[in-house]
Amino acid sequence: MHGIVYDPIRDEFTVPQQFAQAILTYRGEADGETPPVRIIQGPHTQLDAPEHIEVDVVHNEIFVPTRDAGVLVFPRGAQGDIAPIRVLKGPDTMLSGDNVLAVDPVHDLLLVGGQAGRGETRLLIFNRTDSGNTKPKAVIGGPKSHLNAFGGPLTVYPPKREIIVSVRGTGPFAELSSDEAYVGVWTIDDNGDVPPKWTIGGPKGILRMPRGIALDVAHANMIVSDKRLNAVLTFHFPELF
Amino acid sequence: MSELGKVAVQSKLGRALRLSLLGLAIAILWCSHEHRSHGPRLVGYELEPPENAGECTESVAAQQLPNWSGKVPLRQAFQVQRAVEKARPPADDQKLPVDLSQRSPERMIRDPYAAYSAVAVDVSHNEVVLTDENRFNVLTYDRKTNTRSTSVSDPKRIIGGLNTKIEFQCGLYIDPANGDVYAVNNDTIDTLVIFSRQAIGDVKPDRELHTPHGTFGIAVDEQTKELFLSVQHDNALVVYNKMASGSEAPIRVVQGSHTGLADPHGLALDEKKKLLFVTNHGSTHDVAPRPEGPKREHKRGGNGFPLSRDDAVPGSGRFVLPSITVYSEDAKGDAVPLRTIQGPKTQFNWPTGLALDVGRNELYVANDGGSSILVFDASANGDIAPIRTIRGPKSLVSNPTGVFFDHTNQELWVANFGNHTSTVYNPQSSGDAEPLRVIRSAKASDPVPGMGNPHPIAYDTKRQQLLVPN
Numbered sequence: 001m002h003g004i005v006y007d008p009i010r011d012e013f014t015v016p017q018q019f020a021q022a023i024l025t026y027r028g029e030a031d032g033e034t035p036p037v038r039i040i041q042g043p044h045t046q047l048d049a050p051e052h053i054e055v056d057v058v059h060n061e062i063f064v065p066t067r068d069a070g071v072l073v074f075p076r077g078a079q080g081d082i083a084p085i086r087v088l089k090g091p092d093t094m095l096s097g098d099n100v101l102a103v104d105p106v107h108d109l110l111l112v113g114g115q116a117g118r119g120e121t122r123l124l125i126f127n128r129t130d131s132g133n134t135k136p137k138a139v140i141g142g143p144k145s146h147l148n149a150f151g152g153p154l155t156v157y158p159p160k161r162e163i164i165v166s167v168r169g170t171g172p173f174a175e176l177s178s179d180e181a182y183v184g185v186w187t188i189d190d191n192g193d194v195p196p197k198w199t200i201g202g203p204k205g206i207l208r209m210p211r212g213i214a215l216d217v218a219h220a221n222m223i224v225s226d227k228r229l230n231a232v233l234t235f236h237f238p239e240l241f
Numbered sequence: 242m243s244e245l246g247k248v249a250v251q252s253k254l255g256r257a258l259r260l261s262l263l264g265l266a267i268a269i270l271w272c273s274h275e276h277r278s279h280g281p282r283l284v285g286y287e288l289e290p291p292e293n294a295g296e297c298t299e300s301v302a303a304q305q306l307p308n309w310s311g312k313v314p315l316r317q318a319f320q321v322q323r324a325v326e327k328a329r330p331p332a333d334d335q336k337l338p339v340d341l342s343q344r345s346p347e348r349m350i351r352d353p354y355a356a357y358s359a360v361a362v363d364v365s366h367n368e369v370v371l372t373d374e375n376r377f378n379v380l381t382y383d384r385k386t387n388t389r390s391t392s393v394s395d396p397k398r399i400i401g402g403l404n405t406k407i408e409f410q411c412g413l414y415i416d417p418a419n420g421d422v423y424a425v426n427n428d429t430i431d432t433l434v435i436f437s438r439q440a441i442g443d444v445k446p447d448r449e450l451h452t453p454h455g456t457f458g459i460a461v462d463e464q465t466k467e468l469f470l471s472v473q474h475d476n477a478l479v480v481y482n483k484m485a486s487g488s489e490a491p492i493r494v495v496q497g498s499h500t501g502l503a504d505p506h507g508l509a510l511d512e513k514k515k516l517l518f519v520t521n522h523g524s525t526h527d528v529a530p531r532p533e534g535p536k537r538e539h540k541r542g543g544n545g546f547p548l549s550r551d552d553a554v555p556g557s558g559r560f561v562l563p564s565i566t567v568y569s570e571d572a573k574g575d576a577v578p579l580r581t582i583q584g585p586k587t588q589f590n591w592p593t594g595l596a597l598d599v600g601r602n603e604l605y606v607a608n609d610g611g612s613s614i615l616v617f618d619a620s621a622n623g624d625i626a627p628i629r630t631i632r633g634p635k636s637l638v639s640n641p642t643g644v645f646f647d648h649t650n651q652e653l654w655v656a657n658f659g660n661h662t663s664t665v666y667n668p669q670s671s672g673d674a675e676p677l678r679v680i681r682s683a684k685a686s687d688p689v690p691g692m693g694n695p696h697p698i699a700y701d702t703k704r705q706q707l708l709v710p711n
Binding site: 003005008011013015019022028041044047048049052067097152173202203206215218223225226229231233 | 339341342343344345346347348349350351352375376377403406408429430473474476504524525526531550551553554555556557558559560610692693694695696697698699700701702703704705707708709710
């Protein structure tokens with residue numbers, strides 16, 4: 001499972017289950033062997049190996065990338081074998097088959113990170129409601145961006161127009177760990193070969209294989225999971241907020 | 242129970258939903274390895290004092306950062322590039338960005354102790370070997386080690402470090418002839434690593450085998466010299482020559498909608514009857530070759546691999562009851578199981594590790610979600626209750642993921658992911674039986690964060706809790 005989203009409005013959290021091709025939503029207080037309150041699963045869903053997920057709690061939509069280079073969009077309250085209400089897919093989208101994504105509901109943007117090939121990591125910015133074979137409105141990537149492979153899901157902080165990205169490093173043990181790994185911050189106004197506004201936790205910092213990122217806005221904290229450290233780290237990061 | 246409830250109990254997600262709801266007040270830090278003559282050992286944890294998140298000053302060390310871009314240090318490159326980037330809004334362009342790359346975290350949640358995930362006994366050398374999915378080591382102890390609850394067991398040898406490629410090692414096999422250690426990685430590096438018994442420290446494996454992604458269980462038939470691996474992600478089994486290495490292809494694959502494989506984990510072999518037993522957590526989907534897409538991951542793996550997630554049939558996913566499926570050892574393709582142990586009477590709840598007592602014809606199941614050891618007649622079929630269970634606070638069985646039957650010494654070993662222990666029992670034990678001996682990586686009073694391969698996280702603003710799927 002490579003995605004989890006908490007919905008503070010409805011006090012729910014939603015996760016993908018790739019082996020059974022399902023999207024599961026639980027009540028916020030779920031504990032132990034608690035059944036989900038909703039399941040999206042079945043032949044009409046087009047779900048293939050859902051690893052990542054985003055829930056737009058403002059517009060009530062669930063976004064799920066597919067292995068065959070697409071993004072499926074479902075109603076947030078969908079239940080059962082339901083077809084997506086939109087599908088973003090096609091050669092002009094520049095989507096790859098291994099995507100991470102986030103939605104900026106304030107600026108109506110869909111952000112998708114992926115790799116078109118070795119060394120071609122890029123962050124694509126679409127309008128939130130784009131569908132079909134639509135070109136991204138902006139593409140961040142290139143050698144100056146130092147945007148290496150994505151470590152995990154994207155995070156956005158709309159009030160500051162920021163995109164927070166966990167970035168894997170390179171090096172002889174890159175598959176396991178790298179001291180070049182970091183969390184980088186770009187903005188939704190970036191386009192092209194743009195370096196991050198900030199990096200935190202690296203390069204040459206404490207992070208080795210950063211993955212998930214969560215924001216605790218009330219305490220101005222950024223929380224990061226790291227696979228190699230097998231740990232969760234909390235950085236005080238007031239500059240971000 | 243409602244249908245949704247049944248789904249929840251059966252689903253693989255349940256494992257992932259062992260969410261670590263981690264209070265933000267907790268600050269567990271890792272204490273560095275304490276090096277002893279026989280290798281590193283984990284010794285404790287401490288609280289890191291809160292730190293003001295002030296701006297970092299440029300240290301001598303920071304200025305000596307190695308180049309990434311080729312000519313200038315990476316951090317400097319970031320700053321310069323950002324400063325000259327013309328698309329930036331004016332307010333941001335008025336000053337160089339602050340360098341935050343070396344800022345320390347205020348808190349870190351991390352278990353400093355080994356979390357045992359698989360166990361095997363080297364009978365010839367009277368040693369027991371354990372994998373650790375928390376600190377990424379393979380540890381060898383004297384088989385007779387017995388440690389009280391207020392102490393920590395001393396390993397004889399530790400293999401660990403980046404050169405070893407050891408990380409989330411979930412399956413373990415010890416060659417009875419020479420003590421070679423076969424350690425299976427589940428999710429993070431597609432390599433089966435094999436070490437000689439004498440290996441110690443951060444050494445390269447003596448042999449490596451590139452495997453499909455998501456291997457878990459391992460079994461070896463020493464008569465036919467065949468090595469079996471389960472492939473969780475692809476609902477498949479792959480069979481190799483035991484001495485295979487590099488990118489050598491499997492000699493056969495079991496995969497398909499008739500196999501009953503559904504998130505397969507542990508393996509056990511009956512070399513006499515030529516049977517293969519497999520535990521299944523109960524999530525599955527169909528696979529079929531798809532037209533070439535933009536990314537064909539399995540192509541990287543080499544010929545002969547099972548179809549991968551890139552070949553998943555969209556919308557074919559389903560939850561089924563967890564099970565043990567039994568095959569002829571030479572099964573291949575879309576083989577129908579000879580028998581299936583499955584149903585509510587079985588008490589299966591993430592059945593994971595598996596071991597066979599050929600003498601008694603009994604199967605031992607590490608029932609992770611049920612925190613129990615289930616014992617079945619190895620000839621069982623259908624919805625059958627276990628003939629014995631080991632479970633309860635005195636037993637110390639806690640989220641067991643590995644189990645091993647020592648035929649020579651007639652002992653049953655368990656790797657308990659949930660409490661820093663490996664426990665050994667009389668194989669006829671049942672109920673809340675106390676273990677004969679206990680190996681401990683931590684004192685019984687030490688907390689167990691239970692974290693394993695954390696990926697995404699979410700912050701529950703209502704409860705001020707972190708949701709961490711593992």
